[in-house]
Amino acid sequence: MDQSRINQILEKISAVRVAVYGDFCLDSYWVMDDRTSEVSIETGLQAQAVASHYYTPGGAGNVVANLAALRPAGIRVIGVVGDDMQGRELAAQLQQLGAETSSLVIQKENFNTYSYLKRLVDGQEEPRIDFGVYNERSTDTDRRLVAALEKALQECDALIFNQQVTGSITNTSFIDDVNALFDQYPDKIVMLDSRHFNDSFRNTCLKCNDREIASLNGLEVMPGENVPVSDVKGYGTEVFGRYHKPVFVTCGERGIIAFDNAGYHEVPGIQLKGKLDTVGAGDTAISAITLCLAAGLTPAEAALFGNFAAAVTVQKLFTTGTATGEEIALVAKDPDYIYNADLAENERAATYYPETEFEICVPEILDKLGHIRYAVFDHDGTISSLRQGWEEIMEPVMMKSILGEHYETIDAGTFHRVQAECKAFIHKTTGIQTIYQMEGLVNLVREFGFVPEDQILDKFQYKEIYNDGLMEMVSKRMEKLAKGELGQEDYTLKGAVEFLKQLKERGVTMYLASGTDVDDVKNEAQMLGYADLFDGGIYGALRDYTKFSKKMVIEKIIRDNNLQGKELAVFGDGPDEIREGRRAGGISVGITSNEVQRFGHNPAKRPRLVRAGAQLLIPDFSQHKKLISLLFQESENYAEA
Template sequence: MIACEALYALVDELPRVRLAVVGDFCLDVYWFVDPAASEVSLETGHMTLPVAHCRCSLGGAGNVAANCRATGRGTVRAFGAVGDDPWGREMMRLLEADGIEASGMRTIADGWSTLAYVKPHVADEETQRLDFGNFNTLSDADAQTLIADVEAALPEIDLVIVNQQVRAGIHTESFRAMLNALIERHPTIPFLVDSRHHGDAYPGACLKLNDHEAARLIGIERAPDALVLRDEAVRAAETIYRRWQRPVFVTRGARGCVVFDETGLCEIPGLQVLDAVDSVGAGDAALAGIALALAAGQPPAVAAELGGFTAGVAVRKLRQTGFATADEILEAGRAPDYVFNPELADDPRGAVFIPATEIEIATALRPNLRITHAIFDHDGTISSLRQGWEAVMEPMMVRTILGPRFDSADESLYGQVLARVRDYIDKSTGVQTLVQMGGLTRMVREFGCVPYDEILRSEDYKKVYNDALMEQVNLRLVKLQRHELGIEDFTIKNAVALLHVLHRNGVKLYLASGTDEADVHAEAEALGYADLFGGGIYGAVGDITREAKRDVLDRILQSVGSDAAATLVTFGDGPVEMRETRRSGGFCVGVASDEVRRYGGCPTKRARLIRAGADVIVPDFSQLPALLPLFGIDPEA
C-alpha cells in the first residue's frame, strides 16, 4: 500500500498532469416540482407540473472531466459533441465554469441533440425521466473532425480517458475504428477506456470496467443486483489482460479493485465507510483517480489505490456533487480503513480451523513467530463489565435524533432512524465514544428533526450516554466488591489466564480502550489484572483528534522500533485495533466473543473482525494449548 509520504508526493504532482477526456458528454437536469402551485391546463385539461427550481450538472464524460479537474487541479481538455440547443449551451457553460478546456467540444447543428436527462422530482422522489439524444447518429465527417482534434492535442496530453456512456453517443462503428487507429499511431500516449457497451472495442488501451462489465466480457452474466464473485472478477481481469496485454482495472464497489498487468495480480481492498453513502458517481471518481495517477507516471497498483481514495471520498458526499479534493484524498490516505477478505467474512463456509479447535486461520500464519509485545483491547476482549453498551447507546441515539418528534414520528421515520443507528453502531464498534458521538451529531443534522440551535456538541452527547452506561457498570462493580459475583463473571473465558501466561513469558502487555482512561484503570484494578500491563493502560483522553488505540500503537513502535512490529500481537474484538495493528505490520487476533455467555463465538463480530484484517479468529481463550504456540509461547511455561 502507498505510504503517506508517497501519497503526498503524488498529490503534489497532480496539478502538472494534463488529461484529455473523449466521450459521451451528458447533462443531468433536475426539475424540482412543487404540486402546491399546480393548476388545470386550459389547453389539455391536465394538471400542470410547476417547477419550483431547476439544477443542472455534468454527466457521463462531463462528470469524469469534472472529477479530474476537481481532484487534480491540472489541465483537462474535453472532446465530444453537443447539439445547437439550450442543453448544449448549458453544458458548455458548466464545463467552462469548472475550468475544463472545451474547445474540442463540437457543436453539431443538424441531426444531433445534446445528451440530456431531465429528472422531475416530486417530494424528493424522482419520477419518470425524459431523455434527449436517444436518436443521435454521429456522421463519419463529424467523427473524423473529433479524431483530428484529439490527435492535434496529443503533444500536450499525458493521458487520454475514453468514456462510452450511451448507445446513441459518439462511439459509432466508424468512430471506434478511427480511434483505434489513433491509439495505434501513438503507442507512447496511454489511453484509458471506460466503456459501458464496447469494453472490447479498444484493444490498445488500458481498460477500467466494473465487475459486471468485466464478467460479461468473458461470458459470465450476472443480474445487476447480483454479486460478482471475487474469483470471477480475478479471472476476468487476467483473461482480458492476456487477450490484449494492457493493464486492466476491475472495480468491485465496496469490495475494492482488482488490477492485472505485466507484474500479475494486485488486489486493492475497499474502504470501510461509517456514515451514509451515495454510490452514484463513485465509478467516475475512481476513474479520475486511476487516470491522474497513471498520467503522473505511477504503476497500475498505485493508480488503483488512488482511485479507491477518490471514490471513498465521493460516496460520503450526500446531496451534492461528489468530487474528491486533494486535501480529502490526503486525509483518506493518512490512515485508510481497508476492508479485507470480504468473501470469507460474509461466508463462513470458507473458514479454515486448526484441527479439533475453534481457532480460525483467516490469513497465512507466520512461521517462527515469537511475540515480545501484546496489546489487548479491554471491553469484549478481557472484560464484560460494559456488556450491553449497545442496548444503552441505541435508544439514546434514536431519542436524540428524533428530538421533539420522538413521540409523534410515524412508523416510517422511526424505522429509518432505528436502521441508521443500528448500522452506525455496528460499523463504529471499537472507536472512541467521542468519535461515535460525532457521528450522532451528523445524524441529528441529517434527519433534521432537532432545531439547529438545539443540537449539542459531541462532548455533551457523550456525557448523556456515558452517564447512562456508568449506572449499569457501577451496579456490576458493586456486586463485584460485595463478592456477590466474581472476576470470572465479568471476564471472557481464560482471558486472565492468558494475561498471566504472557506476563510470565516476558511479553510486555499494553491495555488499550476507547473508553475514558480513568475508567479503564479503575475497571482493570477492580478485576485484578492492572499490574500485569507493564507497557501501560491507555484510554480516551477527550481529544477527538486522537484515537486511543492508534496512539498506543504509535507509542509502542516508537519505543521498540519499527523492526519489532513483526513481534507484536494485538487481541481485540473491535475493528480499530485490527486495522491499526495490520497497518503497523503486527499480528492480529480477533476475539469474536459472546459477551453475554463470556464463552463461545459471535458470528457478527467474526465478520467484522475479518473485514478489519484479523489474521486469526478465536471465540474466547478456552483453547490456550493450541493458541499459544502460534506466538512461540510454550503452553506449559
C-alpha cells in the same frame, strides 16, 4: 503514499494534456418542497414546488470535472450535444472547468443533449427523468468526431475514451475508424471505459469493474453481484494477455486491481465511516489513473492514487463529486484499509487451525508467530462482559436525540429509517472512544433536522446522557460483584483471565486499552481481579479525548521498546484495535465473542473484524492452552489441551 509523494505526482500531472471523448451529459437536481405549493387554478392539480435547483456535468462531463480538480495543463472535450438549453448549459459549465470545447459537436437534428433530471424529496431521490434516449448520431457527426480524435492523439499526452449511454454509438463504421486511429498511434495512452463496447476496441488500456471483466471472460454476472477478488485476478490476467496494455479493475469497496507485465497489483478498499454515494466514483478513478499514467507513473502507483481519489468522492452525497489534490492527500494520510472483503462476507470460506476453533484469516500470519513480547487488549467484549448490552442503551439515546419531541409521534416508516441509521452507525463505530461516537451523533441530529439548531446538544452533553444510562446498568452489576453474589467468572469471557496469567508467566508485557473512560476501566479491571496483570498500564478515554487513542498506545509501545511487528499482539472484539494492530505490523487477533453467554462465536462480529484486518479469529479463550501453543509455537499435545 505520503504528502511529499502526492505533491510530486500533482506536479507531474500539472504538465499533462488530456482529451476526453464520451457521452457528455447534464445532471439536473431539483430539491422539492411542497410546503408552499398550491393547487393549479387551470388544472385543479396540486403543483410540485422546487425549493432549489442546480446542474452539474455528468457522464463524460464528470470525467472532465474530475480531471479539472487535479489541474492538468489542458483538457480537451470531444463529443456531441443538441441545439438546446441543456447543451448550452453543459458547454458553459465545461468551459468554466477550463476545458477546450471546440470539438463539442452540436447536432441540430435527431439529437437532444443527454440530461438526467433527479428530484430530491425529503433527502431521497425520486425516479429519474431522462432526455436523449432516442438520439441518433449522424454520419457527419461521426466524421467530425473521428477527425477530432485524430488531432487529440497527435497533440495530447493521453485520451480517455468514455462510453456510458446505451445507444450512443449508432454506426459500426465509427468503431472501425476509431480502431484504425488507435492502430496508427499504438504508443499513445488511451484509456477505454465503455459500458457496451469494451471488447470492440484495440490498442487501449482498460478500466472496468469486476462484473465487466467477468463479462469479457464470457461470464454473465447479475447487476449488483460482486465477483470474488480471486476470480477478478484471473479474469484480469487473461484480458491483459490478450491486449498487453494495462488493465484496471475497480471492485467497489474492495479496491482496485491493476494488471501489467509484472502481474497484478491489488490496492485494498478504504473503510469509511459516514454515508457514502458511489455514483461517479468510477469517473474519479479513471481520471486520476489516466493522469498518473500520462505523468509517467507505474500502473500500480496509478491504481493506488486512483483508489484514494475515489475514496474522496464517495463521501460527497447527492452530487457526482470530484477529488482535489488536497482532499486526496487527506485520505491518503492514514487510511483504514478493508482487508479480505470477500472472506468477511462468506463464513463458509473460513479455514481453521487443526483441532481448534481458531480461524486463520491470513495464512501468512503463521510464519510470524513465536516472537510475542508485548500484548494490547481491548476490554469490553474482549475480557469483560460488564458492559454487555451497551448497544441497547446507545441506540435509544441516539433515537431520542435525533427525533427530539417527535420521538413518540413520528410515523413508523421514518422511525425505522432513523433506527436503521443508528444501528449502522453503532456497528461501524464499535471500539472507538465514546466521545467520537457522540460527535457522530451530533452530525446525525443536524442531518436529520428534526431538532431545531438551538436545541442540539454538544458531544459532551450527549455523552453524559448515554453514560448515565450505561453506568446505571454497570453499577448494578458491580454491586453484585462487591456483595459476592456474582463472581469474576460471571463477567469475564471463558478462559480470558487464565490466558492473561499464562502470558504473564511467559514474560509478556500487557496493556489494557479501552474506549471507555480511563477511571472506569481501571475500577472495573480492579473489581474483576486482573488489573495487576497489566504491568504495561491501563489506558482509557480522557476528558481531552485527543490525547488518547488505541493507535497512540500501540505506536508508543512500538516506539518505546523498538519493536518489530511480530513482537506485538493485539486482541479485541472491535475493528478499531484490530485495524491499528494490523497497521502497526503486529499480530491482530479478533475475538468474535458472544457476550451474553460469555463463550462461543457471535457471527455478527466476524465480518467487521475480518475487514479491519484480523489475521486470526477466536470465539473466546476457552482453548487458551492451544492458543498459547500456537502463538508461541510451543510443543503441545492438543488432545490433552
